[in-house]
Amino acid sequence: MNHLPLxxxxxxxxxxxxxxxxxxxxxxxxxxxxxxxxxxxxxxVNNDTVRNLYVLDETEFLSESFKTNDQTIxxxxxxxDLETAKTLANQEGAYGLLHIPKxxxxxxxxxxxxxxxxxxxxxxxxxxxxxxxTKLSELKLQNIGVDLDLIKASKTSVEINQESFEGVxxxxxxxxxxxxxxxxxxxxxxxxxxxxxxxxxxxxxEEKTSRIIEVIISSVKPIQLMLGKIxxxxxxxxxxxxxxxxxxxxxxxxTSAIFGVELSQTPQQELLNEALSNPxxxxxxxxxxxxxxxxxxxxxxxxxxxxxxxxxLLYSSLYAAIGAAVDNETDTQQFMIPIxxxxxxxxxxxxxxxxxxxxxxxxxxxxxxxxTSPVVMLMRIxxxxxxxxxxxxxxxxxxxxxxxxxxxxxxxxxxxxxxxKKPTYKELFKWLxx
Amino acid sequence: xxxxxxxxxxLTIKTNYMSTLLETKEVSKYFGDFQALDSVxxxxxxxxxxxxxxxNGAGKTTLIRxxxxxxxxxxxxxxxxxxxxxxxxxQYIGYLPEExxxxxxxxxxxxxxxxxxxxxxxxxxxxxxxxxxxxxxxIGHWWDKKVEELSKGMxxxxxxxxxxxxxxxxxIFDEPFSGFDPINANLIKDEILxxxxxxxxxxxxxxxxxxxxxxxxxxxxxxxxxxxxxGKLIDIKRxxxxxxxxxxxxxxxxxxxxxxxxxxxxxxxxEFKSLHDDLKLNISLESEGTSNxxxxxxxxxxxxxxxxxxxPNANDxxxxxxxxxxx
Numbered sequence: 195m196n197h198l199p200l201x202x203x204x205x206x207x208x209x210x211x212x213x214x215x216x217x218x219x220x221x222x223x224x225x226x227x228x229x230x231x232x233x234x235x236x237x238x239v240n241n242d243t244v245r246n247l248y249v250l251d252e253t254e255f256l257s258e259s260f261k262t263n264d265q266t267i268x269x270x271x272x273x274x275d276l277e278t279a280k281t282l283a284n285q286e287g288a289y290g291l292l293h294i295p296k297x298x299x300x301x302x303x304x305x306x307x308x309x310x311x312x313x314x315x316x317x318x319x320x321x322x323x324x325x326x327x328t329k330l331s332e333l334k335l336q337n338i339g340v341d342l343d344l345i346k347a348s349k350t351s352v353e354i355n356q357e358s359f360e361g362v363x364x365x366x367x368x369x370x371x372x373x374x375x376x377x378x379x380x381x382x383x384x385x386x387x388x389x390x391x392x393x394x395x396x397x398x399x400e401e402k403t404s405r406i407i408e409v410i411i412s413s414v415k416p417i418q419l420m421l422g423k424i425x426x427x428x429x430x431x432x433x434x435x436x437x438x439x440x441x442x443x444x445x446x447x448x449t450s451a452i453f454g455v456e457l458s459q460t461p462q463q464e465l466l467n468e469a470l471s472n473p474x475x476x477x478x479x480x481x482x483x484x485x486x487x488x489x490x491x492x493x494x495x496x497x498x499x500x501x502x503x504x505x506x507l508l509y510s511s512l513y514a515a516i517g518a519a520v521d522n523e524t525d526t527q528q529f530m531i532p533i534x535x536x537x538x539x540x541x542x543x544x545x546x547x548x549x550x551x552x553x554x555x556x557x558x559x560x561x562x563x564x565x566t567s568p569v570v571m572l573m574r575i576x577x578x579x580x581x582x583x584x585x586x587x588x589x590x591x592x593x594x595x596x597x598x599x600x601x602x603x604x605x606x607x608x609x610x611x612x613x614x615k616k617p618t619y620k621e622l623f624k625w626l627x628x
Numbered sequence: 629x630x631x632x633x634x635x636x637x638x639l640t641i642k643t644n645y646m647s648t649l650l651e652t653k654e655v656s657k658y659f660g661d662f663q664a665l666d667s668v669x670x671x672x673x674x675x676x677x678x679x680x681x682x683x684n685g686a687g688k689t690t691l692i693r694x695x696x697x698x699x700x701x702x703x704x705x706x707x708x709x710x711x712x713x714x715x716x717x718x719q720y721i722g723y724l725p726e727e728x729x730x731x732x733x734x735x736x737x738x739x740x741x742x743x744x745x746x747x748x749x750x751x752x753x754x755x756x757x758x759x760x761x762x763x764x765x766x767i768g769h770w771w772d773k774k775v776e777e778l779s780k781g782m783x784x785x786x787x788x789x790x791x792x793x794x795x796x797x798x799x800i801f802d803e804p805f806s807g808f809d810p811i812n813a814n815l816i817k818d819e820i821l822x823x824x825x826x827x828x829x830x831x832x833x834x835x836x837x838x839x840x841x842x843x844x845x846x847x848x849x850x851x852x853x854x855x856x857x858x859g860k861l862i863d864i865k866r867x868x869x870x871x872x873x874x875x876x877x878x879x880x881x882x883x884x885x886x887x888x889x890x891x892x893x894x895x896x897x898x899e900f901k902s903l904h905d906d907l908k909l910n911i912s913l914e915s916e917g918t919s920n921x922x923x924x925x926x927x928x929x930x931x932x933x934x935x936x937x938x939x940p941n942a943n944d945x946x947x948x949x950x951x952x953x954x955x
Contacts (some may be wrong), residue, residue: 197746204742208734405729409790412696412723413746415715611698613727624660 198422199416205397205426210433219434223441227449245289245318250279252296259329260292266318282307290314292322299337303330338411355411369577372502373549375489376573379498380544383505383568384537390431390506390511391533394423395526398517398610407610417599424510489576497575497584504591505568508598509533515602518609526618544573552577562587564594601626645654649674649829650695650798655704657690664690665703666853672798672846677824679844679861680833681946686850688727688833692802695831708796719748722796726803726833728787729915730775737771739788747794754793761789765815781812788816792823800831805839816842837943842853847942849949857949861942868940868948871913873922874898876906876934885930892925904933 209215250271251257260268271279281359283291290310297305301609306326308314312572332342353366398420401407410419516529543560551557552574561571562577567587571579608625609617617625654667665687670943682688693699695706697713706713706926731739737758744754762768764888765785775783784807792799801820805813820843824830832843840847840861849857857864875898879885885907889895894912902908907930913922926932940948 200742200745208731212733400731404732405727406699406731408725408727409723409729409787410724410746411698412721413718413743607742611693 196418198418198425201414202426202429205423206429209393209397209427209430209528214429215434219437220441220481223445226442228447231449246287247318248279248283248286248288248291249294249428250274250276250291251294253294253302255299255333256294256326256329261324284311289318299330299333299393308618321562367482371482371485372489372576373573374492375576376548377544379494379502379572379575380541380569383502383572384437384541386502387506387509387537388534390427391510393431394427394510395513395517396523397423397427398514398606399520399523402518402521402610402613411610412462415602420511420514420603420606422505424514428506428510490578493581493584494575498572500588501568501572501591504588504595508564508568508591508595509537511595511599511602515605515609518606519612519617519622520609521613521616528616534563536563536565540569544570547572548577553579558583562590564591567591580592647674648672649709651707652691652695653705653707655691655694655701655706657687657694657699657702663853664722665694665701667768668850668853668855669704670848670855670858672829674829675824675827676845677820677830677832677843679840679847679942680831680850681835681837681840681847681942682757682850683835683950687853688850689802691850692723692725692831692833694803695800696721701728719794720797722747722791722794722799724787724791724799724801724804726806728784730783730786732776733774735771736769736778736786737774737777739775740786740793743790744793747796749794758789761793765789780807781809784808784812785815788819792819792828796828798831800833802833802837804832805834805836837941837946840942844942849946851950851953856953857945864945865940868945870938870940871915871917872938873911873913873919874900874905874934874936874938875909875911875926875932876902877909877926877930878904878906879930880942881905888929889926893922901935902934904935908934910938 245266246269247260247266248269248271248344249260251258255268260270262268271282274282279291279293290308293307293309294302295305295307303326308322335342335345385453401410420481464512512533516533519529520526540560543556543566547554547556547560548570555568560566561574561583571584571587575584604626605622648671650670650672652668652670654669655665656663656667657665667686668691670678670680670691680688680691680802690699694701695713697718708717711717736740740752740758741751743821744758745751749757759768762771767782767785770778770782770786774784778786788804791801799820804816804820808816811834817839820830820832830843834840844861846859847861847864849856877885887907889909889911896910896912898908898910900908909921913919919935923932923935926935
């Protein structure tokens with residue numbers, strides 16, 4: 195008798211009706227958007243604080259580098275000795291005092307000091323340093339008689355136009371976009387495995403602790419129960435993610451409608467507007483659109499679906515086996531590590547080597563190893579992976595999945611009826627032979 | 629003549645064969661190096677209550693799991709109603725395991741429907757039958773409650789209903805009364821007897837002998853993975869009877885009477901309730917002696933107010949067999 199649909203239905207409904215699940219589903223987008231707004235608010239508050247910097251420039255030639263702007267007010271002190279200036283700055287609650295002693299141009303770079311009550315923020319110091327560096331090198335150049343305008347005129351920006359032998363144009367911006375696509379897909383899979391794999395594991399443990407398992411498997415085959423659990427939980431997961439996406443979009447549009455004015459004033463928006471008005475960046479944007487259109491969208495979608503399902507099933511069967519092997523969640527730690535290591539490795543390989551060289555040896559090898567292939571391959575595909583590689587990798591994944599399910603089902607079949615002490619790896623190995 | 633005999637023999641074989649619902653043949657099972665069952669063969673007659681007895685860890689639950697196809701035997705086979713055990717047979721078996729429970733966060737009705745459908749009932753059939761049972765046990769108002777809201781006894785009633793709902797030919801109860809309060813235990817016992825009368829066959833695994841005495845027609849005793857005794861309970865009792873009698877005798881001089889009897893028979897003091905201040909003894913006869921011989925001897929000496937054959941109870945048989953097996 196095929197009870198799979200019945201089991202899937204029960205697993206799905208139990209998950210979806212669970213109060214915590216419902217709460218998570220509907221609250222997460224609000225929390226996320228709220229968090230984003232909060233962080234935005236915090237950084238704007240941070241930007242709003244105006245710093246009052248006192249400058250005591252005894253050389254006089256650096257003063258014009260420090261011009262008051264929105265965030266910083268520079269107060270130039272003159273005809274004061276250092277001690278008086280320090281006391282004054284302290285009394286008047288200045289953020290700090292920059293002291294440039296009267297020494298020669300060659301030695302001044304080593305003798306500048308910044309006095310403050312608290313240790314100053316890194317960005318303040320670096321901004322001061324860069325201002326002084328620019329000014330000093332300009333002065334030095336002037337001293338040896340170099341025309342600064344000539345130097346400015348000689349500044350060149352180089353952009354190499356990339357094109358494959360088949361005539362497909364790419365660019366650095368395009369690579370970044372591809373990385374974002376691949377990275378999102380890989381990361382989504384990673385999160386999905388961890389969240390819903392854990393959910394499967396908990397649901398197996400629940401059947402054990404509530405002692406209903408023996409009643410169930412006197413009616414259905416353990417492998418049917420396991421598959422039903424995996425599929426039912428995945429469907430619940432897909433439902434949840436779909437709701438998140440829809441709700442996220444709705445919230446994004448409503449918030450941007452409400453705070454519309456403010457959103458249009460974000461720096462990114464300004465940059466974009468600026469870029470649009472600049473003919474050089476218009477080229478870049480056109481390139482981006484061209485790149486987007488030349489992405490292997492169909493391949494990407496298909497590969498995403500297949501590798502996502504394959505990778506998820508592979509890992510979730512392992513999660514189910516762990517759930518069956520132990521009695522409670524605290525005992526799962528020891529078995530979780532071997533699952534998490536390849537997953538994390540996949541993310542690292544994806545982020546560090548695919549960005550460097552999407553078709554290098556390491557990325558290629560890891561996109562064939564079944565436990566890392568779903569994540570790494572998904573990250574590589576936007577850069578164009580030959581179809582045969584994708585097919586071979588997928589076949590390896592499926593073959594491994596079949597072996598893993600067999601292995602997991604064995605552990606599951608024995609484990610669900612075992613109570614009491616936590617099994618060791620040696621015992622798990624013995625269960626395979628029962 | 630010979631033809632008639634032949635037919636008769638065939639008929640007998642046929643009826644014998646047909647009257648066995650479940651048979652395990654030389655079933656063995658290993659878990660790693662540990663042998664859980666050592667060629668265990670049992671025959672469970674139709675419409676009987678079959679007691680599967682044995683100390684803890686003897687292998688009862690393993691055998692039951694093999695019958696339920698939860699685990700597979702390493703060697704040997706199981707035959708249900710004349711057919712080798714197959715996957716679809718699960719719908720003819722109702723199993724109440726020793727480790728039993730329900731999904732805590734699921735509603736009672738939904739859960740019962742789910743479990744019934746797993747046993748092959750259609751949704752509407754399951755609903756109809758559940759209504760019947762819920763009305764019968766007066767638990768209809770629990771339908772929309774979550775299991776976690778129920779007491780343990782209430783949950784056990786539901787487990788029982790779910791076990792018998794699909795009207796299985798074979799019911800297997802593993803320690804059914806453990807954890808049941810006396811009222812529910814009695815209720816379940818009556819239901820089990822009624823199900824047997826309606827045509828079901830019951831396998832009943834326990835190490836509690838008093839319930840064996842009350843319920844079982846046949847028993848099999850499993851000890852250290854082996855079956856060491858089986859048969860009709862009454863036959864086993866006959867085999868184990870010691871030809872002993874419990875007597876109460878009225879006399880003036882108890883000591884003298886006891887000495888007279890001790891001279892002729894093996895005697896042990898006995899204890900039972902009586903209205904008299906009588907001499908209470910257990911008297912064992914030699915194998916050839918009959919109760920009439922003893923009675924004649926006793927009536928000649930005293931007034932007999934109590935005379936009863938000592939029948940070994942299941943507990944005695946259980947302990948004795950296992951001890952014999954050790955020595």
